[in-house]
Amino acid sequence: MNLDTLSLLPQAHIGMSLSDVPTPALLLDLEAFEHNLALASILAAAHGVDLRPHAKAHKCAEIARRQIEAGAKGVCCQKLGEAFALAREGIEDIHLSNEIASARSAMLAAQLAKHVNLSICVDHPQSVCQLATALRAVGSNLRVLVEVDIGQRRCGVRTVSEMLRLVDSICADTTMTFIGIQAYHGGVQHVEDWEERREAAEEATASAYEFFAALDRRGARGLTVTGGGTGSIEFDVASGVFTEIQAGSYILMDRQYGDLEWREFQPRHALHISSTIMSTPSAQRIICDAGLKSLTVEAGLPVPRSIDSDLKFEQWDYVLANDEHGMLEYNPKNNVNDMPQWGDQLRLIPGHVDPTINLYDEYVCHRGDRVLDKWRIDARGRSW
């Protein structure tokens, strides 16, 4: 075998056993994935709201296709580069749930709008001007939403009058169609206690309603109110305010969302990082091969899971991530005596799904121990 052949070897082959896939790899459990896929579709349909899952987490056209097939209206992207990557793979209805702030990006958005059904957010008058100039130059049209700030203090206009001024400038331009507002509050998503999360979601929704009501009073009808997320999905669908739900992480889940208190809506962990024990310095400390380049830790360390009924890793905590190493320490909370050995594999539930997936080129999709598919992460690295 020559070096070129060797270098281009795929990590995983369809049909192989998961234990033969070189670690670390990004594993997608198809059974849990399908459970989560159905769960959100059923919930949205039951409440008569549109589902527009966020693709910023999964960055994968195959997942977007399956979400649309299961009833989603389209997807959200957070970056223009992501939208291009998914559009190229045939995703036709994309909402860019974010602002862009350069003439060059406005030109790209205008060009993309010639090919797909694109909508975009604005929160600044200059953005409206830039988009109008670009749309006129390219000869395309764009659906536009005003992002409103409902408590996150990040993007979005802060007052009704700011919103109305933007709406007026959008409506005054023939290249753009004003279709509604975007209202998202990231802080609500991770409130662990279910009741407290419900209260936080209600407060955010009440704020969104104020913006909506001002438009309603001006006679605007059929407006889109888009927002919501995985943590607040149960409240968002029933709010009577949101017409479209942008939840994204539910489809794969992570430690952070797994730590929430869930009631009716119960998504499962569909995403794991496979890892191998590569050094065994002591009986209390072992080293695995998955560090900061295989998972991100800004939202907490990953949780080790044993494979199948093997309980070897139930006594171990992942305590430190170096660039290419993970340190696991013994935590004798359980009475399990089957100690991990050099060369053993484990699975890790990552702390935060979005930036972790952005480290990989593909999902290794499996049922049980069998690799059944590989899905390309089309928008990986598309941060522009």
Add this chain to the structure above:
Amino acid sequence: MNLDTLSLLPQAHIGMSLSDVPTPALLLDLEAFEHNLALASILAAAHGVDLRPHAKAHKCAEIARRQIEAGAKGVCCQKLGEAFALAREGIEDIHLSNEIASARSAMLAAQLAKHVNLSICVDHPQSVCQLATALRAVGSNLRVLVEVDIGQRRCGVRTVSEMLRLVDSICADTTMTFIGIQAYHGGVQHVEDWEERREAAEEATASAYEFFAALDRRGARGLTVTGGGTGSIEFDVASGVFTEIQAGSYILMDRQYGDLEWREFQPRHALHISSTIMSTPSAQRIICDAGLKSLTVEAGLPVPRSIDSDLKFEQWDYVLANDEHGMLEYNPKNNVNDMPQWGDQLRLIPGHVDPTINLYDEYVCHRGDRVLDKWRIDARGRSW
């Protein structure tokens, strides 16, 4: 322009102004890079030690080539996947400064050793057996080093007797050549105070010497003692123990290393993330387009830098990283009145170079404001 053409548009073109490159982008300042390149070469040559820069940070064959051209003996890789990516681009002398722990990886290492001058670390007897089996099957030979633990408590044998048993088993097998030891202490690298760092480095070196001396007493000659890093490079080259220095981050630098007290050896920041102000919620808070998918924060938040003599961002701290947004807050420590505006660009010095680079496909190489080259990050995502 059709969608396919649009989707595959490069982010940066050679000759363009940096301000036209869509943000966020990974910028490499060629002037600072060349300064750092020369600095380490001169230092190693002056002390008569070999330089074998670590490629785990830059992951780029073009940078490896330039390091070798400037006098480096070869490079280090931390993962087999990295080594394959660089070997494919013509890098011929690679030390895998890490352990592997599966029969499949051992086979890949054995195959790679047919094509390039490869060495590898072991710290477990099973690894020696696995490698021997693979080398015999493939018909190749491998240079092997025993990793010794000099205080980091991560990988590496902890005692001289453990080391000697491994050395014996390596020497007993005709497929392997024992060439020395690897001794690295990551904790030393980030001690900010120069004197304290010198003391920590001396302690680590003394521990490495104990392992070396045991081999020396057995009559081993011409051994490689490889290790060291950017933070300890001044002490490592002069230690009389290390024959080969593995420093990696010095070539690009990051906030973490920039915060150290430096004396003779003074590397410059050659790496920045470009970013655009995309929302301006208040006079005290602005939002940029570079978040967790454009830089990693586990070793601290990035530092904003104004472009050229423009001091707009000197009053602002990057205070929070969301997935695709960065929050900057006003910090009135300086008397600068030129406030950032919507659409303005800034540069960010990332907290931690290695995992940040692993998010990008290419370096946009520039002198001043002009894009002069683009270097592919060949081993990006190669975590296996």
